[in-house]
Amino acid sequence: MEKELRERARELLESGEVGVVIGYGWNRRKRRTTPVFIRKPEEAERLVFNPLCVNNLSVYLTRKYPDIQKLGRAAIVAKGCDIKNIVVLMAEGQLKRDDVYIIGVRCNGVVYRQELWQGELRPEIMPVKCHNCDVREPHVADTVVGEPVLFTPPEEPVGMVFDKIREIDAMSPEERWQFWMDHFSRCIKCYACRQVCSLCYCERCITEKNMPQWIETSAHPRGNLAWNLIRAMHLAGRCTFCGECERACPVNIPLNIINQKLVLVVKDAFEHRSGYDPDTHPPLIVYDTEDKEDFIK
Amino acid sequence: MEDKKTEEGWEPKIMAFVCNWCTYAGADLAGTSRMHYSPNVRIVKLPCTGRIDPLFVIKAFENGADGVLVSGCHPGDCHYTSGNYHARRRWIVFKSLMDFVGIHPGRLHFSWVSASEAIKWVDLIDRITEEIKKLGPFMEYRGLKK
Amino acid sequence: MEKSLLKKEALQKLIDGVREKGGRFVAPSILARQVVYREVDCADQMVHDYIVPRNSIKEFLFPQTEPILRFRLMREGVEVEDVRVEPERTVFFGVRPCDAASCGAVRKVFTWDYIDQFYTRREDSSVMMTIACTSSDDECFCTTVGVSPEGKEGADLLLKETVDGDYLVEAVTDRGRAFVEEFKDVFTEPDGAELKAVATPEPIEGVNIDNIIGFLKDRSHYNSEIWAELARKCVGCGACTFTCPTCRCFDMVDEGTYIEGERRKNWDSCQFDSFTLHASGHNPRDTQFKRWRNRFMCKFNFYPVKFSARGCVGCGRCIRVCPVRLDITEVMIEVSEAARDV
Numbered sequence: 025m026e027k028e029l030r031e032r033a034r035e036l037l038e039s040g041e042v043g044v045v046i047g048y049g050w051n052r053r054k055r056r057t058t059p060v061f062i063r064k065p066e067e068a069e070r071l072v073f074n075p076l077c078v079n080n081l082s083v084y085l086t087r088k089y090p091d092i093q094k095l096g097r098a099a100i101v102a103k104g105c106d107i108k109n110i111v112v113l114m115a116e117g118q119l120k121r122d123d124v125y126i127i128g129v130r131c132n133g134v135v136y137r138q139e140l141w142q143g144e145l146r147p148e149i150m151p152v153k154c155h156n157c158d159v160r161e162p163h164v165a166d167t168v169v170g171e172p173v174l175f176t177p178p179e180e181p182v183g184m185v186f187d188k189i190r191e192i193d194a195m196s197p198e199e200r201w202q203f204w205m206d207h208f209s210r211c212i213k214c215y216a217c218r219q220v221c222s223l224c225y226c227e228r229c230i231t232e233k234n235m236p237q238w239i240e241t242s243a244h245p246r247g248n249l250a251w252n253l254i255r256a257m258h259l260a261g262r263c264t265f266c267g268e269c270e271r272a273c274p275v276n277i278p279l280n281i282i283n284q285k286l287v288l289v290v291k292d293a294f295e296h297r298s299g300y301d302p303d304t305h306p307p308l309i310v311y312d313t314e315d316k317e318d319f320i321k
Numbered sequence: 322m323e324d325k326k327t328e329e330g331w332e333p334k335i336m337a338f339v340c341n342w343c344t345y346a347g348a349d350l351a352g353t354s355r356m357h358y359s360p361n362v363r364i365v366k367l368p369c370t371g372r373i374d375p376l377f378v379i380k381a382f383e384n385g386a387d388g389v390l391v392s393g394c395h396p397g398d399c400h401y402t403s404g405n406y407h408a409r410r411r412w413i414v415f416k417s418l419m420d421f422v423g424i425h426p427g428r429l430h431f432s433w434v435s436a437s438e439a440i441k442w443v444d445l446i447d448r449i450t451e452e453i454k455k456l457g458p459f460m461e462y463r464g465l466k467k
Numbered sequence: 468m469e470k471s472l473l474k475k476e477a478l479q480k481l482i483d484g485v486r487e488k489g490g491r492f493v494a495p496s497i498l499a500r501q502v503v504y505r506e507v508d509c510a511d512q513m514v515h516d517y518i519v520p521r522n523s524i525k526e527f528l529f530p531q532t533e534p535i536l537r538f539r540l541m542r543e544g545v546e547v548e549d550v551r552v553e554p555e556r557t558v559f560f561g562v563r564p565c566d567a568a569s570c571g572a573v574r575k576v577f578t579w580d581y582i583d584q585f586y587t588r589r590e591d592s593s594v595m596m597t598i599a600c601t602s603s604d605d606e607c608f609c610t611t612v613g614v615s616p617e618g619k620e621g622a623d624l625l626l627k628e629t630v631d632g633d634y635l636v637e638a639v640t641d642r643g644r645a646f647v648e649e650f651k652d653v654f655t656e657p658d659g660a661e662l663k664a665v666a667t668p669e670p671i672e673g674v675n676i677d678n679i680i681g682f683l684k685d686r687s688h689y690n691s692e693i694w695a696e697l698a699r700k701c702v703g704c705g706a707c708t709f710t711c712p713t714c715r716c717f718d719m720v721d722e723g724t725y726i727e728g729e730r731r732k733n734w735d736s737c738q739f740d741s742f743t744l745h746a747s748g749h750n751p752r753d754t755q756f757k758r759w760r761n762r763f764m765c766k767f768n769f770y771p772v773k774f775s776a777r778g779c780v781g782c783g784r785c786i787r788v789c790p791v792r793l794d795i796t797e798v799m800i801e802v803s804e805a806a807r808d809v
Binding site: 192193195197198199200201202203204205209230238239240242244245246247249250253254256257260261282285286289290293294307308309310311312313315316317319320321 | 375376379380383396397403406407409410411412413414415416417418419420421422423424425426430431432433445461462465466467
């Protein structure tokens with residue numbers, strides 16, 4: 025697969041079709057992968073793909089990176105789950121289909137965190153998204169590399185995140201509150217969750233609006249709660265559950281649980297799944313006159 | 322906001338975010354008609370429910386509200402045609418989110434009240450006030466370290 | 468008694484002793500599936516098998532959020548109340564030598580042109596019980612920046628693990644000696660216990676700190692192409708700076724209502740795009756690689772040159788937490804190489 029990937033990247037750079045290939049390469053010790061920006065055909069040899077390639081590189085396609093956009097049209101090495109984010113970017117008018125060349129990679133799953141890797145991909149070290157993945161065969165791509173993958177996701181989603189959601193749903197409001205306050209109180213407001221998210225592309229985040237200061241910048245439970253609620257709310261109907269925010273969180277806040285909860289809410293209420301169709305509007309910018317309103321008095 | 326004690330005991334503070342065209346006019350009608358309802362509600366008028374950011378609700382709780390009401394025009398009646406439809410979608414998600422983090426559903430209410438529904442408004446405020454009185458002061462949120 | 472023995476069974480007695488006198492005992496412990504320094508009240512909460520905790524000890528000396536004054540609008544005008552810190556004694560147990568070395572570096576900036584008592588009072592009332600490292604990982608690079616895994620820099624007491632899991636304690640400072648004296652019923656005579664081997668990470672090949680400093684001092688390299696090449700992948704989260712033991716930038720905010728509130732000192736990060744944003748809208752570090760360049764420059768040029776202090780202690784946290792694996796040691800190699808080529 026890597027041979028095919030490098031071959032394709034070289035061709036794209038040689039022909040001048042793209043100015044940069046955004047992909048994965050080894051770090052110095054060859055034990056971890058890291059994003060690489062390949063600009064010369066001969067550097068295409070640096071590209072790799074393996075279960076350590078956890079990053080969602082689509083973040084580099086957003087307007088947060090004007091210096092990357094200056095490198096020319098980009099080709100991106102993307103797993104199915106990463107492509108979902110590219111699709112949302114397209115649906116939200118951030119990208120045109122022609123702006124990016126998608127090298128889809130067939131994927132057998134990645135690790136939840138690179139530190140867990142011991143030379144073998146076992147189900148226990150894979151994130152929940154991989155166990156339920158229906159895009160191991162990339163669904164939107166200009167070219168697809170790798171061996172076809174035989175995998176059918178379970179009919180009902182499985183994994184710890186879903187178990188935990190059920191568990192929280194069964195709790196009393198007081199218990200839920202306690203659960204989340206325990207987690208949110210650890211937040212250090214480093215905003216790593218926002219920065220790694222390719223869908224948090226606002227030039228000025230609500231946390232930076234300080235006239236008035238909407239979200240308190242101090243890392244205290246009250247400000248942390250406001251931040252985490254609003255982050256989740258702003259991603260509702262858009263989040264593809266790629267899991268980057270939770271992976272990046274230095275204090276291990278289980279953001280996947282809150283994100284997936286809203287994914288489920290949106291799916292139930294609006295029959296929308298984000299990241300599959302670039303021509304469908306995100307559910308929170310449209311409406312249906314028949315939307316449910318049993319909770320409105 | 323300071324807590325107010327009456328002879329009956331503690332009185333809840335309720336924030337109401339309402340639209341200019343329907344609910345505010347409905348509340349106004351209740352007033353001009355000299356109808357009596359719980360004085361616990363503080364009304365903030367906005368052009369449309371579509372303008373009501375979920376952050377307003379969070380800010381209300383942060384500043385000591387014990388309950389929040391969001392109210393606007395009935396579906397089909399929006400002065401701007403579709404503002405309340407957009408708002409409704411947002412509320413569906415926001416309400417689920419607030420439930421999920423443990424904000425008691427009795428503390429966050431949504432309603433449609435038209436300009437002529439003064440009776441509905443009076444009834445609604447009385448009911449919500451009773452409900453929040455039973456829940457007591459929102460100490461969980463107020464007690465958050467800040 | 469220059470050397471003594473701290474039995475692992477005696478740890479609880481030490482914790483109780485410190486707490487009874489109104490102090491807090493901070494030690495490596497598990498929180499949310501990772502090892503962090505935090506306050507413990509029971510020896511069972513502590514972990515002994517760890518490399519470097521995820522957070523650094525700076526949050527106990529330089530809290531992430533702290534009030535520096537309180538204000539209240541009165542009829543007569545604004546009433547301002549100073550906040551004075553009267554910190555309890557904090558005993559840091561199991562601090563790694565890299566973290567202990569960072570305290571001296573951070574102190575420099577807080578005692579430079581003004582004595583910041585919020586920091587100095589806390590540090591002065593702490594006791595640093597450093598434990599020499601007996602394990603290291605790929606990310607540790609203390610030896611590359613001149614810190615030793617059994618170094619005494621910043622330590623009041625240097626502890627070395629014995630094969631039985633006890634600690635051989637060496638008093639480094641007067642404060643350390645006084646601490647051992649104060650709790651002399653906890654410490655016992657050293658009986659020639661066998662020590663565990665110290666784990667010393669190999670200095671990273673190809674790094675030459677002098678060359679790096681030379682390269683950075685030469686202003687013609689400020690706009691070198693290499694910065695964009697090396698740091699393009701940075702996503703601008705503040706995780707590296709917030710977990711770094713020597714990063715100490717902060718921001719001031721007023722929080723509260725229009726009537727009363729607090730002025731707070733909060734951690735800030737040079738990786739945030741609003742860090743250098745001017746009121747005019749101009750931002751001298753307008754792209755992410757420039758912000759990352761600043762961090763590197765700060766660690767190896769600005770800070771060491773201005774304050775003669777360490778900018779980096781080689782703990783490796785920034786590498787471990789980086790979501791895109793931007794490895795400072797790889798940049799050090801590249802810059803050393805670039806310096807050689809000049």
